[in-house]
Amino acid sequence: MGLEFGGLLGLIILALDIYAIVKIIGSGASTGAKVIWILVILFLPLIGLILWLLFGPSKPAIHT
Structure with a gap:
């Protein structure tokens, strides 16, 4: 069970990192x-x- 939880947590962190990078851009x-x-x-x-x-x-960003 610990490995499954770690994998799920890793996927959540990856998704949040991608979201943050998109927001940064x-x-x-x-x-x-x-x-x-x-x-x-x-x-x-x-x-x-x-x-x-x-x-x-x-x-x-403000696009005019």
Whole structure:
């Protein structure tokens, strides 16, 4: 049962990381900030996701 739970937890974290990356790309942050946030999430999936939720760019990009 532990292995199944770990696999499910991993899939949930992966889905949340993908969601965060999509939100980062669509944010109004600078390109450099986007790259840094994406790298943090890729190299530290759980910690990077938590940091992004707390400190990441939250304003959507304005397309005019």
